[in-house]
Every structure is written in structure tokens, then in C-alpha cells.
Amino acid sequence: MTNEQTLEPAIRVRGIQKSFKDLHVLRGVDFDVERGSIFALLGSNGAGKTTVVRILSTLLKADAGTASVHGFDVAAKPGDVRESISLTGQFAAVDEVLSGRENLALIAKLRHLKNPGAIADELLERFSLTEAGGRKAATYSGGMRRRLDIAMSLIGNPPVIFLDEPTTGLDPQARIEVWQTVRQLANGGTTVLLTTQYLDEAEQLADRIAILHKGTIIQNGTLSELKQLLPPATVEYVEKQPSLEDVFLALVGDTGETGDDAENTDSDTAAGGVRAGRDPR
Ligand SMILES: Nc1ncnc2c1ncn2[C@@H]1O[C@H](COP(=O)(O)OP(=O)(O)OP(=O)(O)O)[C@@H](O)[C@H]1O
Ligand SMILES: [Mg+2]
Numbered sequence: 001m002t003n004e005q006t007l008e009p010a011i012r013v014r015g016i017q018k019s020f021k022d023l024h025v026l027r028g029v030d031f032d033v034e035r036g037s038i039f040a041l042l043g044s045n046g047a048g049k050t051t052v053v054r055i056l057s058t059l060l061k062a063d064a065g066t067a068s069v070h071g072f073d074v075a076a077k078p079g080d081v082r083e084s085i086s087l088t089g090q091f092a093a094v095d096e097v098l099s100g101r102e103n104l105a106l107i108a109k110l111r112h113l114k115n116p117g118a119i120a121d122e123l124l125e126r127f128s129l130t131e132a133g134g135r136k137a138a139t140y141s142g143g144m145r146r147r148l149d150i151a152m153s154l155i156g157n158p159p160v161i162f163l164d165e166p167t168t169g170l171d172p173q174a175r176i177e178v179w180q181t182v183r184q185l186a187n188g189g190t191t192v193l194l195t196t197q198y199l200d201e202a203e204q205l206a207d208r209i210a211i212l213h214k215g216t217i218i219q220n221g222t223l224s225e226l227k228q229l230l231p232p233a234t235v236e237y238v239e240k241q242p243s244l245e246d247v248f249l250a251l252v253g254d255t256g257e258t259g260d261d262a263e264n265t266d267s268d269t270a271a272g273g274v275r276a277g278r279d280p281r
Contacts, residue, residue, distance in 0.1 A: 009035065011033035011039070011069050012033075013030055016055060016062045017065055026048050026062070026216075027214070029212070033208075034207070035159075037207040038208075040206035040209045042211050043195075047212045058081050069081045070084035072084065083158075084158060085159075085161065085162060086158040087162045088149050100137055101124060101134060103152060104148075107155045119155060120133070129144060141174075142169055143171065143177065147177065161185065162193050167198065175201070179204055194206070199245045199248055200244075209222070226244060227247060
């Protein structure tokens with residue numbers, strides 16, 4: 001890596017604002033993501049995590065502020081940004097009628113890569129999907145589908161990847177598999193921005209964690225920095241470190257409200273209130 005590359009963060013966000021009609025979702029969001037690191041954006045339902053990801057991946061325009069990804073301004077150079085990223089959304093992009101191998105080969109073809117079949121086989125192997133590769137994706141379990149979805153997003157080796165709730169709905173084993181994949185990506189130099197409702201996911205994976213609440217980033221730090229925000233709870237014989245969940249709930253409040261605008265939010269996202277880490281799904 002050259003000096004020039006190390007100077008500039010992979011993602012830089014400054015003063016981003018976004019409203020949907022009267023709902024002022026983002027009120028000045030600032031953060032940087034270092035190259036090759038894993039950055040977790042935490043927030044209650046409706047806090048605006050997906051909105052941030054959509055702005056950074058050029059699917060949505062911000063009302064104010066600036067953001068750059070891989071050195072390209074998202075407003076001025078959306079094409080360059082798109083070539084530098086991949087996005088795995090909250091809802092999988094897998095085509096169910098195709099087999100896993102066909103899904104992968106199709107994306108490789110669309111990206112004009114040589115040997116799409118070989119690329120597909122390599123990714124199937126990496127994501128432990130070789131055996132299932134010839135089967136229609138419709139027959140895959142949730143975890144297999146999510147792994148295929150992430151595999152598809154890696155085609156072309158984008159330097160920055162966005163994972164919006166990568167493990168929602170997965171069982172613990174499938175989550176661990178996805179976590180291993182994400183770690184491997186970061187070890188290989190890929191920058192990962194993930195959003196999650198699972199605090200243990202952020203604890204496990206993230207180099208830095210930012211908490212989005214009432215339209216701004218209210219805390220941003222390493223896990224140990226965040227834990228230091230609360231004094232360790234002590235009893236006479238046992239010293240207890242606060243978990244990230246304790247820190248999160250202390251900062252955000254555990255009333256189930258997403259903020260001043262909670263009553264205005266869409267029913268499909270507002271219903272759960274503070275869902276992080278507590279959702280039985
Ligand atoms: N296109 C849109 N039109 C109107 N309102 C929107 C639109 N997109 C998002 N919103 C609203 O903006 C707020 C933030 O939504 P967003 O999807 O970014 O939240 P989130 O943090 O990703 O939530 P979740 O944890 O449920 O995925 C919500 O109140 C949502 O209803
Ligand atoms: Mg979301």
C-alpha cells in the first residue's frame with residue numbers, strides 16, 4: 001500500500017443529512033472508515049442505517065453534506081464509486097430459479113470477467129457451497145442463500161463492501177460462517193462497512209463501532225473505548241465488565257423509542273423499537 005492510499009480513509013462521511021418529507025432521518029452524520037478495517041454501524045430500527053448505506057452506494061442522494069468512497073465523491077463520481085463497491089442488502093439478490101453456480105457465473109459475465117465458470121467454482125469452494133452448486137437457489141437454506149449472496153457481491157474484488165444486516169435471520173452456525181467470511185475479507189485488505197442489529201456481531205467483528213441515534217453518530221470508537229464509557233459494574237467479590245449491549249442501551253435508552261420521530265416512522269420498521277440483540281427471531 002502506498003502512502004497516498006493510507007492517508008485517505010476508504011470511506012469519509014461529513015455532515016450528511018437526509019429527510020423523507022417531514023422525517024429528518026439523518027441530521028449531520030460524520031465518520032471515517034480506515035482501509036482494510038471492519039466498521040459496524042449500530043442503531044435501533046429506523047435509525048437510518050440503511051439510508052446511510054444507500055447514500056454511500058449512490059442509490060440515494062443526500063440533502064446536505066459530503067461523502068467519499070475509495071477516494072471518489074458519491075455525488076460527483078457515482079460511476080467510480082459503483083465500480084469500487086459491492087452492496088449486499090437487507091434482502092438477498094439471489095435469483096431463485098438459477099443454481100448457485102449459475103448465479104455466480106451470471107454476475108461474472110455481467111462484470112465482463114474471463115472464465116466466469118472458474119470464478120463461480122472458486123467462490124462455491126470458498127463458501128462451502130460446492131456440493132449445492134448445481135441445485136436451484138430456491139432449495140437453499142437461509143444461511144446458504146446468504147453465503148451465496150455475499151459470494152456474488154465479491155465478484156470482481158471490490159475494495160469496499162457494504163453489508164446491510166448480513167446475518168439477520170440466520171442461525172448461530174450460519175452467522176459464525178458469515179463472520180469468518182467477513183474476517184477473511186478484511187484480512188485480505190477489503191474495507192467492510194456493516195450494519196447490524198446484533199450487538200454481539202459488532203463485538204465479534206468490528207474494529208470500530210459507531211452508534212447512530214436521532215440522526216447523528218453519538219459514539220464512535222473501538223469496543224474497549226465504548227466499554228470505558230461506563231464504569232465497570234462491581235459487586236463485592238465479582239468485577240463485571242459492561243457488555244456492548246449495556247453501553248448501547250445506556251446511550252440510546254431502553255424505552256423502545258427510536259427518537260423524537262419514532263411516532264412518524266413507518267410501521268414496518270418502527271414496530272420493534274430497540275431491537276438490537278434482543279429480537280427473538
Ligand atoms: N424511501 C423512503 N421514503 C420514506 N421514508 C423512508 C424511506 N426510506 C427510509 N425511510 C424512513 O427513514 C427511517 C430510516 O430508515 P432506514 O431504513 O434507514 O432505517 P434502519 O436503521 O436501516 O432500520 P432497520 O434496522 O429497521 O433496517 C425510517 O423511519 C424509514 O421509515
Ligand atoms: Mg435497515
